[in-house]
Amino acid sequence: MVVQTKKQVQQDNELLAQKIHQNLIDNNIKSFDIVGAIGAGKTAILEKIAEKLAQKYKILVICGDITTRVDANRIEQYNAETIQINTGRECALNAYHIHQIIKNKDLEKYDVVFIENVGNLICPSEFILGTDKRIVIVSITEGEWVIEKHPMLFKMSDIAVINKIDLLERLGTNLGKMTNDAKKINPNIDVITTSAKTGDNIEKLIELMGL
Amino acid sequence: MESMKKKIMEIEEIINNPENIKTVDLKILFNSFLSEIKNRIASYIGDYPTFIEPVFLEENVKIGDDVLLGPNVYIGANSEIGDYTEISNSIVFENVKIGENLKLENCIITKNSTLNLRNSNLSNCILMGSSDSEDEIMKIKF
Numbered sequence: 242m243v244v245q246t247k248k249q250v251q252q253d254n255e256l257l258a259q260k261i262h263q264n265l266i267d268n269n270i271k272s273f274d275i276v277g278a279i280g281a282g283k284t285a286i287l288e289k290i291a292e293k294l295a296q297k298y299k300i301l302v303i304c305g306d307i308t309t310r311v312d313a314n315r316i317e318q319y320n321a322e323t324i325q326i327n328t329g330r331e332c333a334l335n336a337y338h339i340h341q342i343i344k345n346k347d348l349e350k351y352d353v354v355f356i357e358n359v360g361n362l363i364c365p366s367e368f369i370l371g372t373d374k375r376i377v378i379v380s381i382t383e384g385e386w387v388i389e390k391h392p393m394l395f396k397m398s399d400i401a402v403i404n405k406i407d408l409l410e411r412l413g414t415n416l417g418k419m420t421n422d423a424k425k426i427n428p429n430i431d432v433i434t435t436s437a438k439t440g441d442n443i444e445k446l447i448e449l450m451g452l
Numbered sequence: 453m454e455s456m457k458k459k460i461m462e463i464e465e466i467i468n469n470p471e472n473i474k475t476v477d478l479k480i481l482f483n484s485f486l487s488e489i490k491n492r493i494a495s496y497i498g499d500y501p502t503f504i505e506p507v508f509l510e511e512n513v514k515i516g517d518d519v520l521l522g523p524n525v526y527i528g529a530n531s532e533i534g535d536y537t538e539i540s541n542s543i544v545f546e547n548v549k550i551g552e553n554l555k556l557e558n559c560i561i562t563k564n565s566t567l568n569l570r571n572s573n574l575s576n577c578i579l580m581g582s583s584d585s586e587d588e589i590m591k592i593k594f
């Protein structure tokens with residue numbers, strides 16, 4: 242077996258991610274990598290987005306999970322095509338996984354590709370996937386410290402979503418602190434609060450994504 | 453599923469006569485089979501491999517550590533995949549043993565073959581027979 246250093250692995254990943262991005266751009270596809278903590282609402286938000294956009298765009302959603310096809314099945318109900326990747330022991334998707342899918346697909350068929358990464362606030366920061374934008378999703382149930390404790394993904398994301406705001410009254414989470422933390426870590430990041438349950442601000446998120 | 457079974461039998465019949473293979477016809481059938489593969493990964497013996505769907509595993513497939521299977525992979529009953537091996541767009545028939553750290557892409561491995569190789573990269577070919585070295589394996593490009 243060829244053993245590579247962590248740095249080499251990341252460099253290879255980056256080159257492949259560039260290739261993927263070029264390929265997606267050449268096919269006029271808008272692409273998004275959705276990362277975030279376990280259970281923050283990545284799939285729930287993608288369900289809402291698919292529900293609103295499936296008429297307008299041909300959507301492909303790639304779902305990363307350790308095991309099962311639960312998320313892909315949920316999203317498929319909203320007329321998006323899905324591909325499930327089961328990563329087994331790996332805690333994030335990498336560009337190689339995505340490249341294996343992209344090179345076997347007739348990309349002309351699609352307008353938008355969403356990738357739901359494995360639920361994890363740490364691992365995905367080591368592997369970019371070659372999408373236009375990265376969106377990091379946390380929810381207020383994780384506590385107001387979740388952003389300041391996990392700065393890496395916020396540093397490299399374009400949009401930060403704070404989800405489950407329908408529960409705000411019950412939980413009394415300090416939303417202002419969460420927003421400030423995200424902005425402190427990455428002044429260029431757009432911060433938006435949503436509820437995938439009530440649909441609150443989902444339209445605005447779609448707008449922010451440029452869709 | 454019926455159509456998948458029918459096609460895999462047709463492919464088997466063709467490669468049973470290696471002297472007479474019309475590679476163009478085989479390639480068409482091969483691609484049509486790959487495009488029909490359904491995902492079936494519920495039962496296998498092994499430790500959390502990576503799957504990119506669709507992957508179809510028949511009964512009693514043994515999978516080593518850190519294996520990556522898919523997309524578009526069919527593996528026949530009782531076959532074994534070695535550690536660190538990676539297979540995409542391929543058909544592995546039954547009772548096949550595949551070694552460690554191999555990369556197979558667009559390949560057909562005929563039944564009862566043993567690829568006792570390591571660290572090889574094989575693509576676009578039919579592989580048959582049993583061997584410890586790449587030169588000794590019967591290889592038909594397609």
Ligand SMILES: Nc1nc2c(ncn2[C@@H]2O[C@H](COP(=O)(O)OP(=O)(O)OP(=O)(O)O)[C@@H](O)[C@H]2O)c(=O)[nH]1
Nearest residue numbers: 278279280281282283284285360404405436437438
């Ligand atoms: N109240 C409320 N519940 C939500 C909201 N968004 C998601 N949920 C619930 O939170 C749970 C987890 O949501 P998922 O969408 O599965 O979360 P995920 O981020 O995809 O989770 P993993 O893929 O397992 O990492 C589910 O029971 C959802 O119904 C929300 O905005 N408000």
Ligand SMILES: [Mg+2]
Nearest residue numbers: 283284312357
């Ligand atoms: Mg999910």
